[in-house]
Amino acid sequence: MISEKICILRTDLVPILxxxxxxxxxxxxxxxxxxxxxxxxxxxxxxxxDAEDVVQDVFTSFWQKQDRIKIETDVKxxxxxxxxxxxIEYIRSKKRKMNLEDEMGRRSESSYTEEFMExxxxxxxxxxxxxxLPPKCRQIFVMSKVNGLTYVEIADQLNLSTKTIENQxxxxxxxxxxxxxxx
Amino acid sequence: xDKINKMKPETVTAEERxxxxxxxxxxxxxxxxxxxxxxxxxxxxxxxxxxxxxxxKKAWNAVSKNSGIKEDAKxxxxxxxxxSVAASVVILFLVGFGAQxxxxxxxxxxxxxxxxxxxxxxxxxxxxxxxxxxxxxxxxSSFTQERALKLNGRAYFEVQSDERKSFTINTDKFNVxxxxxxxxxxxxxxxxxxxxxxxxxxxxxxxxxxxxxxxxRMTLTDGKFEIEKIAKQTNLLxxxxxxxxxxxxxxxxxxxxxxxxxxVNITLQGDNNLDxxxxxxxxxxxxxxxxxxxxxxxxxxxxVSGKNITIQNIQCN
Numbered sequence: 001m002i003s004e005k006i007c008i009l010r011t012d013l014v015p016i017l018x019x020x021x022x023x024x025x026x027x028x029x030x031x032x033x034x035x036x037x038x039x040x041x042x043x044x045x046x047x048x049x050d051a052e053d054v055v056q057d058v059f060t061s062f063w064q065k066q067d068r069i070k071i072e073t074d075v076k077x078x079x080x081x082x083x084x085x086x087x088i089e090y091i092r093s094k095k096r097k098m099n100l101e102d103e104m105g106r107r108s109e110s111s112y113t114e115e116f117m118e119x120x121x122x123x124x125x126x127x128x129x130x131x132x133l134p135p136k137c138r139q140i141f142v143m144s145k146v147n148g149l150t151y152v153e154i155a156d157q158l159n160l161s162t163k164t165i166e167n168q169x170x171x172x173x174x175x176x177x178x179x180x181x182x183x
Numbered sequence: 184x185d186k187i188n189k190m191k192p193e194t195v196t197a198e199e200r201x202x203x204x205x206x207x208x209x210x211x212x213x214x215x216x217x218x219x220x221x222x223x224x225x226x227x228x229x230x231x232x233x234x235x236x237x238x239x240k241k242a243w244n245a246v247s248k249n250s251g252i253k254e255d256a257k258x259x260x261x262x263x264x265x266x267s268v269a270a271s272v273v274i275l276f277l278v279g280f281g282a283q284x285x286x287x288x289x290x291x292x293x294x295x296x297x298x299x300x301x302x303x304x305x306x307x308x309x310x311x312x313x314x315x316x317x318x319x320x321x322x323x324s325s326f327t328q329e330r331a332l333k334l335n336g337r338a339y340f341e342v343q344s345d346e347r348k349s350f351t352i353n354t355d356k357f358n359v360x361x362x363x364x365x366x367x368x369x370x371x372x373x374x375x376x377x378x379x380x381x382x383x384x385x386x387x388x389x390x391x392x393x394x395x396x397x398x399x400r401m402t403l404t405d406g407k408f409e410i411e412k413i414a415k416q417t418n419l420l421x422x423x424x425x426x427x428x429x430x431x432x433x434x435x436x437x438x439x440x441x442x443x444x445x446x447v448n449i450t451l452q453g454d455n456n457l458d459x460x461x462x463x464x465x466x467x468x469x470x471x472x473x474x475x476x477x478x479x480x481x482x483x484x485x486x487v488s489g490k491n492i493t494i495q496n497i498q499c500n
Contacts, residue, residue, distance in 0.1 A: 023252055030243055038237040052237055056246050063250040093472045121212050122220045123234045130231075145230045173225050182218040 020066055030059055033076060035127075036120035037083050043116065044087035054090055058082045080117040129179040133172055140165055141172040305332075308343035309350060312423045337369040337446070339423055356403060360385040366395075367420060371446050373490075375403035378419060418444065427465040427473070434459045434481065434497055445470045452495045455483075459499035 021029060034055060041051040058079065062069065071078045130141060140158070143149045144165075149157070151165045158165075177183065223229035246252075303311045303319060306327050313319050317336020322329070330350040342350045344363025352359040354370040364382025369375060377386050379395045386393050386401050386408060395401055398413045413419065418440040421427045427444055429437050435457040442449045447470065451457075459481055465473050474485050474492065481497045 026252070027243065027247075030246065031239060034239045034242055035235075035237050039234055042233075042235070048235065048237070052242060056242055056249070059246045060250040063246075063252065093468070118212060118216065119220075120234075122217055123231055125212070125217060126220065126224075127231060127234060127236070145224055146232060146234065148230065148232050169225075173221060176221060177218070180214075180217055180221075182214045182221065 021063070026063055029075065033079055034059070036117075036124040037079060039123070040080060040116055040120045041083050041087050044084065045090060050090065051087075054086050055083055058086055076117065076121070077114070080113050084113050125180060126176065129176050130172075132179060133175055137168050137172050137175070140168045144169060305343075307345070307350075309341060311338050311340050313338045314422050334368055335370060337367070337371060337374075337422065339365075339367045339420055341365045357386055357388040357408070360387065369446075373448065374443060374446050377401040378413060380419075425467045427468075429461055429463050431460045431462055433457065434461065434477075437461060437477070438494070441470075441473060445473075446490070448491045450491065450493045451497070452493055455494070455497040456499050457497065459497065 037055045037058070038048075038051045041054050042048065045051050045054060062079070062082070069078075130138060133141060140154055143154045143157070144151070151162050151169075154160075155162045155165050220229055224231075301313045303313060305311070305321070306323075307330060309330075311319060314337040317334070317338055319332055319334050319338060321332035326332075328348075330345070330348050331353060332351075333353050335354065340350075340352070340361075342361050342363050342365075346362060349360050349362055352368055354368070356370055356375055359366070359368055359377055361382065361384050364384060365380040366382075366384050367376075367378040367380070369377075377384060377395060378400045379397055381397055384395045386395060390406075391408060393401060393408045393410060395410065400411050400413050402409050402411070417430070417432075418427050421440065421444050427440060429440075432440075434455075438449050438451075438457075441447075461480060463476065463480075465476075470492075471487070474487070474494075477483060477494070477497075478485055481499070483494050483497045485492055485494045
């Protein structure tokens with residue numbers, strides 16, 4: 001049996017089954033990975049516009065060179081690796097100060113890619129679910145976990161008690177676990 | 184995608200199933216790691232700080248346009264006709280997007296390129312590589328009989344030999360007729376040329392005609408054909424691999440190769456030492472990064488104004 005999990009991510013399966021992406025499945029692939037790839041790329045290029053440019057380039061050339069690309073492992077791993085390589089190339093071509101040479105060396109290791117690929121994909125899944133939280137609950141969650149405010153600061157700003165913030169946060173995590181189907 | 188949508192458990196082979204399970208094991212994000220991340224968030228060890236929402240819709244528009252997925256320009260209304268035969272289908276290969284202005288034929292389908300340099304296989308076995316921003320069109324119905332096409336821009340051809348039937352490339356400025364050979368044609372303003380790598384080529388227009396053989400180059404100067412020997416071949420056709428290679432090359436040679444690779448005019452100003460030699464290789468570099476390297480290597484400065492580049496003060500180290 002093929003589990004539900006695999007069916008959801010069927011856009012990943014295209015290369016495994018040795019078929020080509022058509023326009024629709026390529027759009028799926030794009031929609032699934034664009035945002036986490038941009039966030040991943042931002043770590044390298046440290047500029048949102050550049051991050052988007054690099055990721056868009058990777059998708060464009062992926063589509064154009066589909067016939068010639070052999071995906072050895074997994075399409076998302078391929079995409080993250082391509083973005084990493086292109087980002088490094090991009091930085092070098094911009095001849096930015098390379099006093100971060102050591103840091104870049106570390107970042108170009110594949111374990112770095114694996115680690116942050118997973119992290120970014122999880123963040124993406126959670127962010128998508130956060131959008132489905134009830135408005136007030138979402139606002140509090142974002143203030144806390146995205147903007148980094150303390151419960152006291154949030155309570156102050158929203159004119160609510162700290163207790164309410166705590167309750168809303170607990171509720172947020174309950175809903176997230178439910179939508180993400182995890183315990 | 185059909186294959187996946189139709190993939191019911193009973194239609195999956197044992198091998199496919201094994202592969203899927205292995206993939207799932209290795210690469211799918213497990214529920215456990217999502218749960219762990221949420222737990223870490225709850226305890227304050229993890230957060231979504233800095234995780235941004237990018238405009239994926241806008242980005243998709245750009246990507247689908249740049250990669251040629253977008254279908255919106257598939258049928259183009261006629262502005263003027265290349266061919267008098269109105270009813271026949273002409274295939275127009277158009278490479279890159281700077282070339283929208285070349286879309287001018289009748290109710291014609293064209294195949295949008297997916298690569299910077301597009302390869303075209305003709306029905307007679309000939310092939311062409313068309314540069315970015317260039318366009319080729321030909322009539323499908325009569326191609327095998329006529330062996331004729333229209334070119335706007337730069338392309339490299341390898342023509343299938345046929346003693347009885349010549350192969351003709353028509354351009355706005357001149358025509359090229361061959362039997363079977365390898366050559367490059369460029370019609371871009373200021374860079375008009377035909378470079379012959381193999382065989383014999385006839386270049387003609389209403390005023391005159393010339394014949395070129397192996398390692399000869401025709402340039403169009405003030406409307407006149409001029410022939411010269413191709414001295415060095417290192418970067419001839421560099422555009423179709425997007426690679427420029429310089430092995431201990433004098434700067435004068437580098438600038439001339441860069442000029443023809445990118446179809447730009449390079450003018451020198453001030454004190455320049457053109458004997459400096461340099462080893463380098465540019466792969467898929469933009470013109471700007473090539474100029475940056477020259478500026479850095481030779482202490483020069485440059486200015487770009489459209490297709491004209493001015494370089495100043497090239498010094499050897």
